[in-house]
Every structure is written in structure tokens, then in C-alpha cells.
Amino acid sequence: MEKLESIEQFEITLKENPRFFFLKHSLTCPISQAAFEEYESFAKQHEELNFYYLAVQEARPLSNHIAETFQVKHESPQALLFNQESVAWHASHWKITEDTLAKAVEE
Template sequence: MSQVREIQSIEEWNTALEGSATRPLVVFKHSTTCPVSANAYDEFNKYLNNNENADADFVLVKVIESRPVSNQIAEDVAVKHESPQIILVKNKEKYWSATHWSITEAHMKAVMD
């Protein structure tokens, strides 16, 4: 399984964003109270479990618990906040994003491959 780490501070986000200059970064924004987000989170985890060698860093942001981080991400990569939301960042810029029911293992695989 590819490793995912939760980020909870602006400093952690800034470090992750800087890292995207040399390695792709996948950001999953998750609402812990939303059933649609729970489904998307399952799909995200399926991708992680089935693509152990994915060449990217993966981070999780819980949007309710870490609202300032979620807002900063939206500002830094110029993507309107939604949840659930997945954003692929390369060289500190949004490369691809999807929300809600568009977040599937198959969709992630197609983009990441």
C-alpha cells in the first residue's frame, strides 16, 4: 500500500507543496461527516492498496478538523474548495482535480498512469 499521511498545519502543507516541485503530490480533502466523502475515501484507499508503487506523495486533509489548511490549499493551487476532493499537484500547480462521485480508483489510475 502506498503511504498516506495526514497534514494538519499550514507548515506541513507548505512542505508538501514544496515537495511537489520534484515529486507529484496527491491531496485528498475529506469530510469526516459526509457519506459521499466516505465513499470517495474508500475509492482513494482502494487506489492506494492496489497501486503500491505509485510514484507520488499522498496526503489527507480532514476539512472540518483542519479548515485553515484546506483553505490554504484552495488558495495555493487555485482550485475552489469542495469535499470530497482530490488534487494532483505537480511543480506546485494543479495538474488535475476531481470531486464527489468522480473520485474513483479507476479515474485515479487513469490519471496517475
């Protein structure tokens, strides 16, 4: 898992990775902490996929950029699956589990 903090880092990631997961994570929310743990556990079991995240409090411009560019309402926590520079799937809050992440990969 790699933490991204800038729009520039994200744009490079988007161009270099045809498919990857991304998590918007709040450092102060217990729901977000639970989602982060699910995301991290799933990432450890699926090393063939790329996983990135941001901390909303530290990277608000990037978080807003993603919401505006891909027209996905900002939520935190929020998991997104990017495929060919588009959002193929997203979920938020308690819907971010290892099971839902696995189903997103299968779709």
C-alpha cells in the same frame, strides 16, 4: 497515506514531493466516505506514489489555503494531483474513483 493538518506540513510536502495526490475529506459526509475508500484502495495499489489527506473539520485553514493558493474552488470530497508545485488534476464527489485516479496518473 499521511494525514496533514497544517499549512506548514503541506508546504514542506509540496517542496519535497514533485508529484503527489491529496484528498480533502469530510468526516460527516457519506459521499466523502465513499471517495475516501476509493482513494485509500488506490493508494494501497500504488505504493510508488505519495498520498496525503486532510479532514476538513480538523484542518479548515489548510483546506482554505489550498483553494486560495491554487485557485481551485473548495469542494469536499476533493482529490487533487499535484505536479511540480501545481495542481495538475482535480475531481470531486462521485468522480473520485480508482479509475479516475488511475487516469489522472496517466495524463
